[in-house]
Amino acid sequence: MAGCTTTKVKSAAPAMIVQAAPDSKGLLIQPDVQLSLVTASGMHAVRADWSQAAQANLAAAIANDLKGRSHPFEVMDPAASMEGRTGQLLRLNEVVGQSIFIFEYGKPKLPTKKKKFDWTLGEGTQVLRAQTGADYALFVTCRGTYATAGRKLFSFGAMFLLMDVPLGQQKVQASLVDLRTGRLVWFNVATAGSGTDIRTPDGARDLTHSLLKGLPF
Amino acid sequence: MIGWPYRAPRLFGAFVLTAVLASAGPPAWAAAPADLELRPPNLKPAPKSVEAGMWDDSDRAEAHTRIAAELDTDPALQAYVRGVFCKIAADYCGEARVYVLDRPFLNATCFPNGYVEVWSGLLLRAQTEGQLAYVVGHEVSHFARNHSLSKWNHDKTTRDVATVLTVGVQAGAMFGMVKVAQSGAPNSRQMIDDISDMAQNLNDLIYLGAMAHIMAYSREHENEADRLGFQRAVAAGYEKSTGPDMWTGTIAESRASDFAAVRKADVRASIYRTHPLDQDRIDALKAQGGVVAAPDIDARKRYRAAIRGHLGSWLKDDLRRRDDGQTLFLIDRLSEVGEDFGVLQFYRGEAYRQRRHDGDAPLALAAYKTAVGYPDAPVAAWRELGEALRRAGDKPAAAEAFETYLAKAPDAEDRWLVEASLKTVKGA
Numbered sequence: 001m002a003g004c005t006t007t008k009v010k011s012a013a014p015a016m017i018v019q020a021a022p023d024s025k026g027l028l029i030q031p032d033v034q035l036s037l038v039t040a041s042g043m044h045a046v047r048a049d050w051s052q053a054a055q056a057n058l059a060a061a062i063a064n065d066l067k068g069r070s071h072p073f074e075v076m077d078p079a080a081s082m083e084g085r086t087g088q089l090l091r092l093n094e095v096v097g098q099s100i101f102i103f104e105y106g107k108p109k110l111p112t113k114k115k116k117f118d119w120t121l122g123e124g125t126q127v128l129r130a131q132t133g134a135d136y137a138l139f140v141t142c143r144g145t146y147a148t149a150g151r152k153l154f155s156f157g158a159m160f161l162l163m164d165v166p167l168g169q170q171k172v173q174a175s176l177v178d179l180r181t182g183r184l185v186w187f188n189v190a191t192a193g194s195g196t197d198i199r200t201p202d203g204a205r206d207l208t209h210s211l212l213k214g215l216p217f
Numbered sequence: 218m219i220g221w222p223y224r225a226p227r228l229f230g231a232f233v234l235t236a237v238l239a240s241a242g243p244p245a246w247a248a249a250p251a252d253l254e255l256r257p258p259n260l261k262p263a264p265k266s267v268e269a270g271m272w273d274d275s276d277r278a279e280a281h282t283r284i285a286a287e288l289d290t291d292p293a294l295q296a297y298v299r300g301v302f303c304k305i306a307a308d309y310c311g312e313a314r315v316y317v318l319d320r321p322f323l324n325a326t327c328f329p330n331g332y333v334e335v336w337s338g339l340l341l342r343a344q345t346e347g348q349l350a351y352v353v354g355h356e357v358s359h360f361a362r363n364h365s366l367s368k369w370n371h372d373k374t375t376r377d378v379a380t381v382l383t384v385g386v387q388a389g390a391m392f393g394m395v396k397v398a399q400s401g402a403p404n405s406r407q408m409i410d411d412i413s414d415m416a417q418n419l420n421d422l423i424y425l426g427a428m429a430h431i432m433a434y435s436r437e438h439e440n441e442a443d444r445l446g447f448q449r450a451v452a453a454g455y456e457k458s459t460g461p462d463m464w465t466g467t468i469a470e471s472r473a474s475d476f477a478a479v480r481k482a483d484v485r486a487s488i489y490r491t492h493p494l495d496q497d498r499i500d501a502l503k504a505q506g507g508v509v510a511a512p513d514i515d516a517r518k519r520y521r522a523a524i525r526g527h528l529g530s531w532l533k534d535d536l537r538r539r540d541d542g543q544t545l546f547l548i549d550r551l552s553e554v555g556e557d558f559g560v561l562q563f564y565r566g567e568a569y570r571q572r573r574h575d576g577d578a579p580l581a582l583a584a585y586k587t588a589v590g591y592p593d594a595p596v597a598a599w600r601e602l603g604e605a606l607r608r609a610g611d612k613p614a615a616a617e618a619f620e621t622y623l624a625k626a627p628d629a630e631d632r633w634l635v636e637a638s639l640k641t642v643k644g645a
Contacts, residue, residue, distance in 0.1 A: 034277075036270065041376035045369070046270030082284050091281075154380065161387045 005193040005210045010104055010117045012185045020136060020217055026073035027134035027179070028066060029090065031058045031172075033142040035199070038168055040150035047146075050199050054142065057204030058172070062140060064205070065212050074132055085127045092121050093139050097175060100187055121182040129179035136185075136217055137177045144170025144192070170198060174211050186216055253445070255361040259312050268329065268366050275328035282316050282334065289317040289337065289527075297523050298335050298349075304453045305350045306357040321534040323467065325352055327360035340524055341531040341547065342470070345516040347455030348463045354453075355446030362445070364438045371434050379427035383420050390416035429488040436493050440501060443493075447502055458510040460502040464495040465509060466550070471495075473546035475572075517554050528557055529595055532564040541572040559594030562587040566601060581605055589618075596626045600635055603642075612642040 033055040036044045059075075066073050078090050100119055103110045113119075128137060146168040147155065155165040169191060176186040190211040197203035262268035282288060289295070298317050303310035312331040322338040335353065343349035359365070390412050397408045447460040471483050483495050493501075499509065524531075528551070535544050548565050551557070566584035569577040585602035588594040603618035619639040623632065 034273070039373055039377075041373065041380040043369070043373045043376060045267040046273045047265065048269045048273040049265050051273065079280070082280065087284050091284075154384075158384065158387075161384065161391055163384075163387060 005190055005196050005207055007188055007190045007210050007213070008105065009214055010100070010187045011216075012117050012119075012183060020071065022070060024071060024135040025133055026066060026071050026217055027128065027132050027137040028062060028073055028075045029093075029137060029139045030075060030077050030079075031055055031062065031140035031142060032078065032094075033058060034144075035142075035170070036145045038145045038147050038151055040148065040154045042151075044145060050146070054144075054198045054204065057198060057201050058140065058142060058208060060201070061204045061208035062138070062212065065208055066138075069215075069217060071136075071217060073138075074134060076132070085124065086131065089121060089125060089128055092124075093175070093177070094141070096121060096184070097139065097141055097173060100175070100184070101173060101189070104187070105189060117184075117187065119184040119187075121177055121184070123182050125177060125179045125182040135179055137179055138174060138215075138217070139177065140172060140174045140211075142170065142172040142198070144168065144198070146170075170207075172198070172207060172211055174215070176215060176217060186214070188212075188214070253362065253441075255308070256363050258308050262329075267369055268363075271328075271365055271369075272330040275330040275332050278328065279314065279316075279330070279332040282318065282332070285318070287319045289319050291317075291526070294524070294527060298340070301346060301350050302333060302353055302357070305354045305449050306361075309357060309360065319530070319534060321531065321538055323352075325356045327356040329360065329363070329365050331360075337527065337531045337534065340527070341535060342466060344462065344466065344512045344520065344550070345456075345459065346520045346523070347450060347459035347516060348466075348512070349520070350453060350455050351446055351450040351459040351463055353446075354449035355442045357449065358442040358445035359438065362438075362441065364442070368434065368438065372431050375427050375430050375434075379423050382423045386416050386419045386423070432489050432491055435491045439492050440498075443498055443502060444505055447505055447507060451506075456510075456513065456516070457506060458508050458512065461499045461507045461509045462512055464499045464502075468495045470543050470546055473542045475540050475542040479540065479543075514554065518556065521554055521556060525557065529560045529564070532560070533567075536564070536567055536571060539571075541568045544568045557593060559588050559591030559598070562591070563595050563598040563601070566598070566605070570601065570605070578605070578608065582609055589621075596622060596629075599625065600631075603635070603638065607638065607642050612644070615642045 033051050034046060035050040035054055036046045037050075038044055063075065081087060082090065096119060102108065103113060104117065125137070129135065151165070152167060155167055158165040171189055171191050173187070173189045175184050175188075177183070178185050188211055190207055192198060192203070192207050196206045198207050262272055294317055295315070299313075299315040302313055302315050306313070309331070313327075313333050314331060315333045315335060317335050317337065317340070320336040320338055321341070322336055323342050324334075324336045325339050326334045328334075333353075333356070339352055340349065343352065393412045394409045397405050397412065402408065443460065450459050451457055468483060472480055474480050486494055486497075499507075503509070521528075532544065532548070535547065538544070545565065545568050548561050548568065552561050562584045566581045566588060569581035569584060582602070582605040585598055585605055588598040589602055599618050599622035603615045603622060606612075606615035606618055616639060619635050619642065622629070622635055623639070626632075629635070
């Protein structure tokens with residue numbers, strides 16, 4: 001049952017991407033993470049301690065990954081920036097991210113977005129650019145569940161009865177936004193493999209490595 | 218493959234099982250012991266608990282509310298509603314963060330972390346501070362009794378039991394199917410299909426039973442919160458009619474709806490309802506010493522003074538629900554106080570104008586005409602009066618109304634539009 005971490009990248013058409021100048025600065029919005037446990041019968045319960053651990057681990061791993069790249073970057077804590085236009089952009093990114101998740105990765109397709117990846121936060125993102133001097137912003141959101149021992153046992157036994165009982169799953173999505181145009185130039189969703197536990201620093205590092213592998217920055 | 222003979226016993230079985238499960242447990246009013254355990258003030262959940270997870274969710278909801286456009290930022294109103302909360306729940310006053318949200322529906326919520334939402338639709342529908350206090354007391358009681366946590370635990374147990382039963386059915390069916398297959402009987406294929414169908418039906422039944430059991434527990438919580446909220450309201454010095462009056466009001470409002478489904482919604486009892494019927498809530502409160510009496514007019518006037526500044530914007534929001542029958546009902550009831558006729562008549566006109574039933578146009582015109590006779594009429598009343606008169610063909614009166622509007626609101630954003638209307642009625 002062991003699985004590897006899988007990723008699924010979506011990129012804007014090359015014509016829409018303005019190549020990042022070597023000295024262009026990045027803005028890392030601290031990841032938004034919420035993890036839950038899933039009980040034998042499928043009840044979910046948020047685990048604040050897991051969320052906090054994974055959040056800290058992912059934040060450190062992403063910052064570390066970016067340090068290995070050529071661009072300077074700045075870190076922004078969304079909790080401290082929810083006022084005014086910045087807060088509105090963060091929330092806009094949240095709903096745009098949800099829509100991408102549904103319409104690019106799920107079954108329903110929007111008629112206007114069938115052929116190309118064409119999403120934007122609008123030119124309002126220039127506010128963030130003016131405020132921070134960054135040309136690109138990287139957003140990371142993680143939602144996931146972990147099965148309890150009871151759930152794992154049930155799932156295993158249920159196989160013999162031809163019943164499909166899914167275990168926990170953790171998905172991390174990252175989007176790179178060109179702050180000059182608001183366009184989402186790159187988007188990736190990584191699903192953690194069974195050996196990758198983002199509640200540990202090692203797991204978070206592995207997942208971040210897969211998640212940001214093709215980041216054009 | 219499922220023939221009709223399997224359907225009938227399945228539905229009947231579901232009915233019997235759900236009825237049994239739904240009625241399991243003591244009756245609602247006897248559910249809680251006399252000395253109910255309330256959560257201590259300033260409780261903090263254990264870090265790894267389910268409760269801590271609920272706090273995490275509530276903290277996120279609160280963070281969104283703090284910057285939400287629908288957050289009402291009037292400090293006087295915030296202070297007033299917070300004051301009512303503290304009167305009714307002095308025990309939790311220190312830890313509560315009370316937010317008024319401009320949402321035109323009757324609702325309030327106390328989240329487990331002390332984040333409290335009071336919706337403007339409740340403030341518009343409460344006739345007195347006592348009624349508001351009763352509803353807030355009801356929500357505080359959910360909080361004080363940790364209902365969200367006990368509901369989670371109850372749901373978990375119920376679903377665990379249902380899961381065990383489902384696995385049992387599935388295992389039995391598998392065993393049966395293997396036996397039939399081994400027997401080599403001539404009709405074994407048909408028998409295997411029958412066993413599979415039966416297992417599926419049984420599992421549906423278990424699911425329905427579990428859902429009914431979960432909903433029954435939710436109604437128990439509502440009954441308990443009604444009772445405790447009523448006790449809090451009475452203890453804080455509010456009339457014994459506040460609880461029953463609140464539900465009498467919601468029944469009357471439901472009946473005034475433009476939509477048949479809304480008018481009928483609250484008379485159908487169901488084992489799948491999350492909340493009890495309003496009439497049952499009234500009866501239960503009467504059993505607790507509640508009385509049904511018209512709210513005191515002085516209490517209504519005092520309450521009106523506290524919400525007066527918001528009356529217009531809340532009615533405007535209420536019109537967006539597009540149930541003009543209910544909005545007109547609310548305006549009638551608000552008018553009983555004998556104040557605010559300028560605002561109320563203007564929105565009566567707006568409701569008729571929006572509804573556009575046969576005969577609504579003259580009713581709207583009459584309401585606007587009445588509105589402008591009162592000093593508290595919003596300036597827009599003259600514009601709408603002008604428009605209604607223009608439609609009715611009374612050009613001179615329409616011109617006068619438009620001119621009054623422009624004189625009273627010289628900097629109005631729609632000045633150019635009204636000037637254009639004025640030109641058409643003047644025949645220029």
